[in-house]
Amino acid sequence: MTAALLSLIVILALALLFDFINGFHDTANAIATSVATKVLTPVQAIAMAAVLNVVGALTGTAVAKTIATDIVPQQFATLELVGAALVSAILWNLFTWWKGLPSSSSHALIFSLVGAGVASGGWGIIIPKGVQKTLTGLVTSPVLGFLVPILLMFLLSWLVLRHMRPRAVTRNFRWLQIFSAAFMAFSHGGNDAQKTMGIMTFALSAYFGTQIEQVPLWVILSAATAMGLGTSVGGWRIIKTMGFKVVDLKPVDGFVAETSAALIIETASRLGIPVSTTHTISTSIMGVGTTKGFKKVKWQVAGRIVVAWVTTIPICIALGWLVFRIFELFV
Template identity: 50%
Template sequence: MPEMAIILLVLVVVAALVFDYINGFHDTANAIATCVSTQALSIRSAIFMAAFLNFAGAMVSTKVATTIGKGIVDAADVTQLVVFAGVMGAIIWNLITWYYGLPSSSSHAIIGGIMGAVIAHSGLSTLHWAGLKKIVLSLIFSPIFGVIVGFGFMVVLLWAFRNKAPGNINKGFRRLQVVSAAFMAFSHGTADAQKSMGVITMALLSYGLIPTFEVPTWVKLSCAVAMGLGTAAGGWRIIKTVGKDFVKLQPVHGFCVETAAAGVILGASSIGMPVSTTHVITSTILGVGISKRLTAVNWNVAQRILVAWVLTIPASAFVAFLTYQALTPVFGK
């Protein structure tokens, strides 16, 4: 029924913007946890800065949106219900992990959600395995790269300032960390807001409102605003897990973490690779922590984070699969 189709399209747009909002407060920690834990910025100032720069970053490019919208499945092979169920799977999993303070990946969640809904609709054969391979490999290797870059950058900084008094070093890097936190917040916007842009554009193309996969300006603005508002709401639980419980950081460590992570994320976004900002920032924190000593890392927290990483794609896919099955009698396929 045409009425059902337009209702579902509206639901997809609303759900995608809600996902962006949740992504904002869920992933606030990615940009500001380290500068809050080192007291380079107050929580209020850090969140305000992150919200603004998340919005700015979201408006820069749409390469990641294109990868998400075209790399998993063709828009012609999905329905509005598939997209809606996929987004709902991601939202529900994000809320579960937020409640327990686990910095799981919103990127993994939306990819798993779309996969689960597509499988429920038409089986495994519809999925683009070549595109998924590219996406999954980028999500797997980016945290490995984050550990290496974080460790290497920290070693270089320690060597460069080996003759300086620790107090003077931290005083200078506390100021520099404001810049690195801003860099991280901007890079977060270039990566994460684009996932919802890709989902909404996929739904618009599937419905026939746009002729080709090109992100409309209103979609970019809407997703950027939703991400910024979500960031402004703050993700206090995850800020505590990432910024305080995982590794105890000084300003020089925070600067290193944010700069290294932002570099990895911006590099990936520039070529359309949808890396997980959560994975990258936590892996660079791990790399910096290891550079101090192995015991500097809270390995119990690391284990909880790893479990969330491993579970996210299958869990969000399962929730999306069930959501599709539950809504099919109401909306039809």
């Protein structure tokens, strides 16, 4: 076995490790609201999310192609660059998981790739269009995540809720929330697992020295499986933050938050835009909370979440740059 092949195997293993960590780090995105409203038990919610994460991951590759071709050109791909990006993103994911902060695994990976790319070839090799697409998703998904559930809740209140007794609302939306939680898990797998597919394809391009436009089937299957396994472990620290510390949720609130977030994420996946499922569901929960009254949202906790969002980009760029420089010294 050559040193280059061994390096490739290590990089692919790191990518799947990142995907696994992404699974348990972002489990809260798919299940926190259904656990908080007691529509599903934690075990039921995690099992459902694990299966639907895998199913969602098999439904497209548009986001994967963005990661593989639109951030750093494949002709500049090296195994050291990919390895530095993965190690940086893994370190940030583990730190934010330890702190119980729902940060974005997606943006951790993308901006770690940017940082490693800058260390490798300077800012000139970064593709502005791809970064702009990512930043567009970064800005629009949480804004829509906040506004869409407010509109949906007012629409539901006008059309349905005002004609139902509170007990009937809770009973009916307990069932509906199971479907919205499933939709959220499906959309999460469809967007997030594709980032790992993209970075694995980027690594294969570095090893073979040629541009790879189609994501190989075995890459799709392995990334989907790794995310599903990670989801099955569950990220309880972040689940507690998302489900219990931002706003007091009822089944109708969970249904509205999950449905809104899933629609936004699924649309982005079809357009090839890598968005943060964390940002989207977090702001959807906040949006639902504001319909109950501004004071119902625990804005101090929400502020900590926003800080994690804002700091992810510069920290991961710096981490990606630093890890690449360390690799240069020792690899």
